[in-house]
Amino acid sequence: MNTQLERKMSWVYLINLIFYIIPLFTVRFSPWQYLSMLSALLLFLGCYFWAYRCNRHNMHWPIAGIVLVAALITPVNPGSVSMFAYAGFFIGFAYSLKRYLLLTALLLALLVLLDLTLTIHWNLFLIMGIPIVLAVSFLGRAEQAKLRHRLAEQQSGDEIKQLATMVERERIGRDLHDILGHTLSSIILKADLAEKLLARQQADAAQQQLTELSQIAREALSQVRQSVSGYKHQGLTAEVARLLSRLRDAGFVAELTGEIPHLDSRRETAVVLALTELVTNIMRHSKGDSCQLRFTEQAGILKICLSDNGRQADVKEGNGITGLRERLTAINATLKLQHNQGLTATIELPQQSTLLQEAT
Incomplete structure (x- = not known):
């Protein structure tokens, strides 16, 4: 899920640096002061664009960099207040309301402290x-x-797509039932009639029935192809949404964290089947009411953790878990089961690039 700022207007927003730039042309500074202000500006720009590349959860470092640069250059150029303003913007964007209020209060307290302790040649430093x-x-x-509204709309759109897929599956099922039910009955009838005609040595009549049977089969095949045309399997993302929906329907509070990866069809199928088996086990055996599915990647290893808070006895690995391990082994993946206030099943899957490096 993308939680970054849109970068297309980032250069335009730099117009707010006007408070910092105007003194460069209206006040006489010594050479070292010009050099320090230029260095501070470059450092600020680095932190500024760094913040735009970060998502909301990793924006604390560039914010800290902007505040530090602004505080250090304030004795030379009080127009640094514009840099503090950018820090305030990123704080407002990155944090929850409680942290936003706390950090904004600290930022304003820093401005007051600088005004009290430094000799600032601008009496409007705090007022403005x-x-x-x-x-x-x-x-x-x-x-x-x-951003939250846009993500909510995107999530709503994804849910609508999933519902549309389910409706399409149901339509295909009904169409296939109607088409094949009637067609197979006709094929059986024609085949039985041709068999009886051959037994009576009525070859021409039997040939006619076989010709009609072939035509019925071809028409049925065409109808089946038309029924399923345009239907595509939605992949791991859709299957995860379906499994979470099943858990919620069973009374679990199901949460998803992390980004669902893109896998090749072979590994994606194995992961979908494995998650389906694990979710089925939770629904059958867990006595809990909460379940979490997490996707993380570290050092080229994709980890998929499915955990619940059920108070169940140790799981006896029957044919389902054994088959699941065999299916995962075929794609160089492993399964670990751990009991700790519930059951946690962890699938570890090396990414394709890691496998290629090991092979070479």
Whole structure:
């Protein structure tokens, strides 16, 4: 799930650096001050675009960098208040309301501390700085709300697609039942009649029945192809959504974390079958009410963890788990079962690039 800021307008938003740039042309500075302001500007730009490349959960480092650069350059150029404003924007975008209020209060306290402890040659540093930081931080909150709305619409769209897929499957099932039910009855009738005609040595009549039988079969094949045309299997993402829906229908609170990976068809099929078996076991044997499915990747290893909070006895590995292990072994994957306040099943699957490196 993409939780990054849109970068297409990032250069335009730099116009707010005007408070920092104007003093360069209106005030006389010494050479080392010009050099320090240029260095600070470059460091700020690095942190600024770093923040745009980060998602919301990893934005603390570039924010800290911006605040540090702004604080260090403030004694030279109090127009650094514009840099503090960018920090306020990213804080508003990245954090929950509680952390946003805390960090914004700390940022404003830092402005007050700098004004009290440093000799700042701009008497409007606080008068303009505090409103600017607050206003821009509100824009960050608005951007976060817009992102949440966009993600909610995307999730809603995905759910609609899944429902459409289920409806399409049901339609295909009904069509195949109607088509094949009637057609197979006709084929059986024609075959029986041809057999009786051959027994009576009425070859021409039997040939006519066989010709009609062949025509019926061809028409049925054409109808089946038309019925399933345009239907495509939706892959791992759709199957995960279906399994989570099954768990919720069974009374579990089912949560999904991490990004669902893209796998080749062979490994995707094996993972889908494995997750289906594990979900079925939870629904049959777990006495819990909560289940989590996590996708993580570390050092070229994809880990898929399915855990529940059921108080069940140790699982006896029957034919289902044994077959599951064999299916995973065929794609170089492993299965680990662990009991700790419930059952956690972990599938570890080397990514394709890792397998190629080991092969070479």
